[in-house]
Amino acid sequence: MRALNIKPDKTWRIALALLPFAILIGAYIYSSNVRLAENPNDKLLPGFATMGEALRQYALEPDARTGAYLMWSDTLASMTRLLIALAISTLIALLVGIVIGLLPMAGATFGPVVSVASMVPPLALLPILFIVMGLGEASKIALIVIGTTLKLIRDLALRVGDIPREQIIKAQTLGASTTQIALRVVLPQMLPRLIDAVRLEIGPAWLFLIAAEAIAADSGLGYRIFLVRRYLSMDVILPYVALITLLAFLMDLALRILQRKAFPWFAQARAT
Amino acid sequence: MTAIAFQNVWKEYGDHVVLEKIILDISPRSFVALVGPSGCGKTTFLRMLLGEESPTRGQILVDGVPLKAEPDADRGVVFQRYSVFPHLTVLGNVVIGREFEEAGAFGRLYGQARRKAEADALELLEAVGLTGHESKYPAALSGGMQQRLALAQALMRKPKILLLDEPFGALDPGIRADIHILMRRIWNDSSLTVVMVTHDLSEAFRLGTRVIAFERPRNRPEELERYGATLSDDLSASPVAQDKRGASVTRDLEVWPRKIAGGAEKVVPMETTKIESNFTNSGPSPSA
Numbered sequence A: 001m002r003a004l005n006i007k008p009d010k011t012w013r014i015a016l017a018l019l020p021f022a023i024l025i026g027a028y029i030y031s032s033n034v035r036l037a038e039n040p041n042d043k044l045l046p047g048f049a050t051m052g053e054a055l056r057q058y059a060l061e062p063d064a065r066t067g068a069y070l071m072w073s074d075t076l077a078s079m080t081r082l083l084i085a086l087a088i089s090t091l092i093a094l095l096v097g098i099v100i101g102l103l104p105m106a107g108a109t110f111g112p113v114v115s116v117a118s119m120v121p122p123l124a125l126l127p128i129l130f131i132v133m134g135l136g137e138a139s140k141i142a143l144i145v146i147g148t149t150l151k152l153i154r155d156l157a158l159r160v161g162d163i164p165r166e167q168i169i170k171a172q173t174l175g176a177s178t179t180q181i182a183l184r185v186v187l188p189q190m191l192p193r194l195i196d197a198v199r200l201e202i203g204p205a206w207l208f209l210i211a212a213e214a215i216a217a218d219s220g221l222g223y224r225i226f227l228v229r230r231y232l233s234m235d236v237i238l239p240y241v242a243l244i245t246l247l248a249f250l251m252d253l254a255l256r257i258l259q260r261k262a263f264p265w266f267a268q269a270r271a272t
Numbered sequence B: 001m002t003a004i005a006f007q008n009v010w011k012e013y014g015d016h017v018v019l020e021k022i023i024l025d026i027s028p029r030s031f032v033a034l035v036g037p038s039g040c041g042k043t044t045f046l047r048m049l050l051g052e053e054s055p056t057r058g059q060i061l062v063d064g065v066p067l068k069a070e071p072d073a074d075r076g077v078v079f080q081r082y083s084v085f086p087h088l089t090v091l092g093n094v095v096i097g098r099e100f101e102e103a104g105a106f107g108r109l110y111g112q113a114r115r116k117a118e119a120d121a122l123e124l125l126e127a128v129g130l131t132g133h134e135s136k137y138p139a140a141l142s143g144g145m146q147q148r149l150a151l152a153q154a155l156m157r158k159p160k161i162l163l164l165d166e167p168f169g170a171l172d173p174g175i176r177a178d179i180h181i182l183m184r185r186i187w188n189d190s191s192l193t194v195v196m197v198t199h200d201l202s203e204a205f206r207l208g209t210r211v212i213a214f215e216r217p218r219n220r221p222e223e224l225e226r227y228g229a230t231l232s233d234d235l236s237a238s239p240v241a242q243d244k245r246g247a248s249v250t251r252d253l254e255v256w257p258r259k260i261a262g263g264a265e266k267v268v269p270m271e272t273t274k275i276e277s278n279f280t281n282s283g284p285s286p287s288a
Helices: A009-039 A048-060 A071-104 A104-117 A122-133 A135-160 A165-173 A179-213 A223-233 A234-262 A266-269 B042-050 B089-102 B111-127 B145-154 B171-188 B203-205 B239-243
Strands: B002-012 B016-026 B029-033 B058-061 B075-078 B161-165 B193-197 B208-216 B230-235 B251-258 B274-278
Touching: A048 A071, A048 A234, A071 A104, A071 A135, A071 A179, A071 A234, A104 A135, A122 A179, A135 A179, A165 A179, A165 B089, A165 B145, A179 A223, A179 A234, A179 B089, A223 A234, A223 B002, A234 A266, B002 B042, B016 B042, B016 B208, B029 B042, B029 B075, B029 B203, B042 B075, B042 B161, B075 B145, B075 B251, B089 B111, B089 B145, B111 B145, B145 B171, B171 B203
Parallel strands: B029 B193, B029 B208, B075 B161, B161 B193, B230 B251
Antiparallel strands: B002 B016, B002 B058, B208 B230, B251 B274
16 A cells, blocks of 8 residues: 555544654653763753652742742743734734735735835844833833734735635625725635634744843743753753743644634635 | 617737727627637626726727726626635625625624515525525535525625626536526516626527627737637627627627517527527517
8 A cells, every 4th residue: 555545543643643742752751861870960851850849849839039939920921921912913914914905005005015024033123122112011022013913914915815806806796895895805704814824923923022031021931941041950941941832832722723613614615 | 777888899908909899789688698719808808897807998888878997786796606705604695785785884784674684685595596505604505506695695786787707617517407597587587687708608598698709810820919809709689789890700690589588487498499590680689
């Protein structure tokens, strides 16, 4: 049988999906054991017990100086920044993307400038944001917004253009005005596609968040891992990285479920 | 009751002439079928009639008034594909025409106005045979059902002219025969003037009161880009068009037996449909 015709059944699918994770964890445990056997004080590859202890301290014991439960306050600070920023850029992208994609005059005016601006590396703007907006929350949120909005706008404008010409003509022959077409034909079809676009921007959003927190912050997941880096606290850094990954994965999953539940027509239409 | 007149219409894209010297009068209530090979400009013709494109020269009159430069509710349309909105249910797809008409910028009706619109929409859905499918999304419908839905959707706004762009081209023969019967009934029951582009000659003769063939007359390769399609056969009697025709040879053929709009529906089997060739100008155009 040809390799491309061999398909896993449900059990195999789960087993195969878990296999790489098991190998990675196994390889870590093995390497960690080897190093700890040589030097019990090795900080580079701490064992799971050490990491569990660090996790317990950060999650369940109040910080001696501030009295906060650090892992939760860090998570709350980071997620607040991230979600506010993503909400802002999603709203801007939805509005501007539809206007650029639907109105030729707007597309001719703003299309090129959006294309050029989206090529500016957002991290290069971070110093400017710190200078202009200070070191508080605003500059961090602004960095994520700048970093994700422009790409979302371009993506959305392209997808508006992908709506079959026939549909837009049809709406006009039903007497629809421009606003009616935007609100009843284009917007509802853009929402599930916007979810896809936002899912792809979750990664970059975390990147910008952690970069901003690493440079100037007093809380947040990115702040914490860059802080404890000074003490080579891999037992804190590794669980924090896992936590960030888990949060990003859950955001992605939530958006996927939202898309499926809120737009049942979308999967059907995409399949045909 | 809407007459359409093409007054010496040309369509060119740069050097490329797509349509030339289209002189054509379509009488009210007629069902015109446009046939011709691929790339002969049938669709361009229809797009001009839609207002999606404007003629390079000449003008198009609807009831004596120059055509608006953009699509509007006077002209309904059914395309071969993508005619219905995938994000709306079957019922929503029909109701939306009324919502565009009566609701404001947000295009949504509520309460009594919505119930009235839904009742009307359900009536139309019953007429096209989609009762029981109201809450499905178009992707769950077969191709034939989607085209029925597209027809109901177009009829909701009560257009004066119905434009069909190869509407049944992608359907199976059996389903196509059913939808032909539906199309004939719609034409009889409403006061529509219908213009249909089709690849299918038998469909053209079965449905049309008048069949018009587009053809590129100059077919030498080096000339292909230089000359556009023109009206080659007007397969019906059209007294006005006769004396205005240009250099190309044209013929008049009448679709027989003659179909009278609004008359009792009599389904004529394909085999008995005759085409009466008429090289002089004699047959009167169909009237209501």
